Amino acid sequence: MKETKIQLSQAEMELMCNAEIILTKNKVMEKAKLLLEDIQTEMTGYIKQNTALAENHFFQNSPKISRGENYLGLPYLILDYPRKFEQESIAAIRTMFWWGHFFSITLHLTGSARILLQRKIGDHYTVLANSNYYIGINKDPWMHHFEKDNYSRLDQMTEEAFRQQCKEAMHLKIACKIPLHAWETAPDVLWNEWKWLVHNCLG
DSSP states (O other): OOOOSOOOOHHHHHHHTOHHHHHHHHHHHHHHHHHHHHHHHHHHHHHHHOHHHHTSGGGOSOOEEEEEEEETTEEEEEEEEEEEEOSSEEEEEEEEEETTTEEEEEEEEEHHHHHHHHHHHHTTHHHHHTTTOEEEOOSOTTOOOOSTTTEEEGGGSOHHHHHHHHHHOSEEEEEEEEEGGGTTTHHHHHHHHHHHHIIIIIO
């Protein structure tokens, strides 16, 4: 057999030979999943205790946690609740853990849900802009990174421009992010942001 032309760098060789790296990564992913499961439990309990929200058609589907290994090359977890994904309409709040980058929470609306709620969301420009929120500007609704070609900071755009984006966008995405080093406080922040979005944008 001919000698392989596929060569490893010294750094790649060291990583390949170190099983602890993958084992540690698996432990971190499991702990991140447990963190999202705790938030999920709080979410479902909260909705059950609130009759008006429990009867809201956006919350008819149970929450779901999805795991992937390759969003732009890196592992991730996404908790969707509410999660109404239909061909003509989407209404979801997506809580994400993305390895090496951030936690995030995103309100994602398309179709009839966007038409129904865009004015209500526009009315909250000041609060959202003062809370480090972003609005999606990418034509691809399934991009989650916060680079300038995907999200714009609300505190760097006018209220008029924000309302116009809410009105004209094919898909409306409002999101904020929490750094991974804020692991200890991230669950409370994500939980509180979720409640705010539920009551002020969906309720």
